[in-house]
Amino acid sequence: MDKRYAIPSGDFTHAGQASSEIKRLLKQLNIPPKIIKRVVVSLYEAEVNVVAHSLGGEVLCSIDSEHIKITVSDRGPGIPDVGLAMSEGYSTASQEVREMGFGAGMGLPNMRNNSDEMDIKTSPEGTSIFMNISFKEN
Amino acid sequence: MKGVSFHHALTVREELCQGCTRCMRNCPTEAIRLFHGKAHVHPDKCIDCGQCMDACPFDAIVIEQDDFEKIFSYNYRVAILPSVFIGQFADDIPERYIYKSLLDIGFNEVYEAEFGVDILQTIGNRFSTYADDKPVISSYCPAIVRLIQIKYPTLVKHINLLRPPVEITAMYIRKKLLDRGIDPKDIGIFYVTPCAAKIAQIKSPEQQKPEDIFTGVINLDYIYNLVQSNISKNKKILEEISSDLPIPPLTPDAGLWSLTTGESSTVSGRTLAIDEIHNVIDFLEKLENDEVKNLDFLELRACAGGCAGGVLNPGNRFLAKERLFHRSQSMKEITLEQEAMICMQASYLQHYIKRDRIEAKAVFQLDEDISKALEKLENYQKVVNALPGIDCGLCGAPTCSALAEDISKGIADITQCAVLKLRRTDDNLAIKKVWGNSLEPHQP
Numbered sequence: 001m002d003k004r005y006a007i008p009s010g011d012f013t014h015a016g017q018a019s020s021e022i023k024r025l026l027k028q029l030n031i032p033p034k035i036i037k038r039v040v041v042s043l044y045e046a047e048v049n050v051v052a053h054s055l056g057g058e059v060l061c062s063i064d065s066e067h068i069k070i071t072v073s074d075r076g077p078g079i080p081d082v083g084l085a086m087s088e089g090y091s092t093a094s095q096e097v098r099e100m101g102f103g104a105g106m107g108l109p110n111m112r113n114n115s116d117e118m119d120i121k122t123s124p125e126g127t128s129i130f131m132n133i134s135f136k137e138n
Numbered sequence: 139m140k141g142v143s144f145h146h147a148l149t150v151r152e153e154l155c156q157g158c159t160r161c162m163r164n165c166p167t168e169a170i171r172l173f174h175g176k177a178h179v180h181p182d183k184c185i186d187c188g189q190c191m192d193a194c195p196f197d198a199i200v201i202e203q204d205d206f207e208k209i210f211s212y213n214y215r216v217a218i219l220p221s222v223f224i225g226q227f228a229d230d231i232p233e234r235y236i237y238k239s240l241l242d243i244g245f246n247e248v249y250e251a252e253f254g255v256d257i258l259q260t261i262g263n264r265f266s267t268y269a270d271d272k273p274v275i276s277s278y279c280p281a282i283v284r285l286i287q288i289k290y291p292t293l294v295k296h297i298n299l300l301r302p303p304v305e306i307t308a309m310y311i312r313k314k315l316l317d318r319g320i321d322p323k324d325i326g327i328f329y330v331t332p333c334a335a336k337i338a339q340i341k342s343p344e345q346q347k348p349e350d351i352f353t354g355v356i357n358l359d360y361i362y363n364l365v366q367s368n369i370s371k372n373k374k375i376l377e378e379i380s381s382d383l384p385i386p387p388l389t390p391d392a393g394l395w396s397l398t399t400g401e402s403s404t405v406s407g408r409t410l411a412i413d414e415i416h417n418v419i420d421f422l423e424k425l426e427n428d429e430v431k432n433l434d435f436l437e438l439r440a441c442a443g444g445c446a447g448g449v450l451n452p453g454n455r456f457l458a459k460e461r462l463f464h465r466s467q468s469m470k471e472i473t474l475e476q477e478a479m480i481c482m483q484a485s486y487l488q489h490y491i492k493r494d495r496i497e498a499k500a501v502f503q504l505d506e507d508i509s510k511a512l513e514k515l516e517n518y519q520k521v522v523n524a525l526p527g528i529d530c531g532l533c534g535a536p537t538c539s540a541l542a543e544d545i546s547k548g549i550a551d552i553t554q555c556a557v558l559k560l561r562r563t564d565d566n567l568a569i570k571k572v573w574g575n576s577l578e579p580h581q582p
């Protein structure tokens with residue numbers, strides 16, 4: 001099953017819509033709570049990043065009986081140094097964004113820690129982050 | 139996750155139910171469906187919050203209780219009252235009259251449930267939370283605990299695992315009576331409840347124990363009537379006969395505990411108190427998304443105002459709250475003598491202070507088997523898109539998405555949708571005037 005959600009840039013009031021709805025679907029599938037939590041955290045952080053740091057984009061979630069594959073893509077400006085961006089505490093968030101409670105530099109590290117597989121492709125034209133989370137508890 | 143249903147205190151009296159859909163639309167867990175014109179409560183999804191009872195204009199939803207006469211099968215009868223009981227009475231009725239009347243109607247001893255707060259603070263060195271995850275969520279309101287069990291499985295590990303004060307009070311009293319040499323068979327401890335959720339909790343097979351904490355439950359409105367008529371009948375002599383009646387002690391913290399912020403204000407760290415079930419649901423969604431950071435403790439209550447808003451309270455909740463605040467000003471800290479009494483039972487109580495682990499219950503799953511659940515989910519999505527999305531309730535389900543879920547589970551049919559039917563008839567001009575084209579299927 002595929003679900004697609006648009007994420008407009010700069011609209012913090014609606015960040016989290018995709019993760020809320022995916023959460024509801026996963027409960028209907030009776031996915032273990034621990035796994036739901038990992039999906040929600042990964043997806044929410046990805047959504048907020050698109051809102052905060054990009055020109056807008058979308059989320060695509062593909063769910064089958066074994067895993068959820070999440071692709072979050074945006075229209076730029078890209079991440080100049082992925083290695084640096086992935087390190088805990090690194091953030092270029094503006095003062096305005098920090099005042100809204102974001103910008104601790106923990107989003108990407110959280111996504112990596114909560115997904116079983118993560119891949120980032122980025123260029124000035126846009127960033128695409130792929131995450132895979134298995135429904136099996138290990 | 140376990141499949142067992144909860145015990146429920148709320149029941150629908152079919153002969154009174156008019157099928158008006160108010161309860162169905164107010165139910166925060168979408169547990170109610172209409173069937174042959176009568177409301178039916180889904181036992182797995184009901185959390186006994188009492189919203190339906192509040193919404194019903196026909197008094198068709200009732201709360202079970204034990205027969206009052208049952209108390210007389212015990213030689214030693216104890217009433218445990220929530221503090222809000224005192225708040226139901228007019229200001230000119232002294233507390234002594236209320237306590238004396240409770241003895242007059244048949245109890246040997248009366249305690250307030252919140253005395254357990256004082257016990258906990260005395261024996262527990264003020265520690266009051268214990269859970270796997272932060273923020274710790276209060277376990278005080280049983281409707282909230284159930285809500286989390288069924289709707290927020292990822293949050294069950296946040297629930298405080300200490301027994302609520304009311305159970306501590308009952309355990310303490312029972313132990314004291316046993317120490318006095320009273321035969322366990324003779325002891326009857328009855329809780330006077332302001333809400334349905336507490337009854338359901340007490341009667342649930344999965345809780346209770348240490349020697350069966352409560353013997354029975356009686357609804358607060360019932361006891362209120364007995365006490366009120368005793369006061370009316372004996373007003374003249376009550377002044378004299380209650381003049382040296384000893385009233386069990388209670389600290390101001392305990393006396394205000396059941397009102398909103400009563401508990402959170404005694405917990406250290408960053409705390410937050412939220413009341414009314416729909417507010418709580420909004421907040422739990424955020425918490426589940428990990429959007430809430432840095433909080434240490436959450437006090438969540440199903441009723442507006444905390445227990446003062448319980449559905450069985452006959453009085454006005456704002457007045458009740460005011461009376462409790464007023465009363466708390468003359469309450470005192472616990473004396474050394476009382477502390478010594480409590481400490482005598484400390485080791486026993488500490489041994490049983492923790493409650494059983496709380497398990498999530500997967501009541502929203504579409505199927506046990508994930509492949510089948512996925513199929514049903516696809517089906518559900520299609521149906522949702524075909525339905526009008528106006529949540530009119532005429533199909534007997536509270537929302538279009540609830541109907542879609544029922545259809546995908548095979549327990550409802552799309553022909554139940556009255557709006558889809560209207561769309562097919564020719565003379566729907568009057569309806570079109572109201573709804574425009576919004577009755578057309580919306581785009582997926």
Ligand SMILES: Nc1ncnc2c1ncn2[C@@H]1O[C@H](COP(=O)(O)OP(=O)(O)OP(=O)(O)O)[C@@H](O)[C@H]1O
Nearest residue numbers: 049053078085091092093102103104105106107108
């Ligand atoms: N989609 C994106 N497009 C452009 N830059 C991004 C994108 N996602 C992340 N970044 C860059 O990577 C940095 C680190 O991201 P990360 O999510 O770890 O932290 P943050 O968003 O700054 O703060 P937090 O997620 O803790 O609120 C960001 O500050 C930003 O410079």
Ligand SMILES: [Mg+2]
Nearest residue numbers: 048049107108
């Ligand atoms: Mg981020």
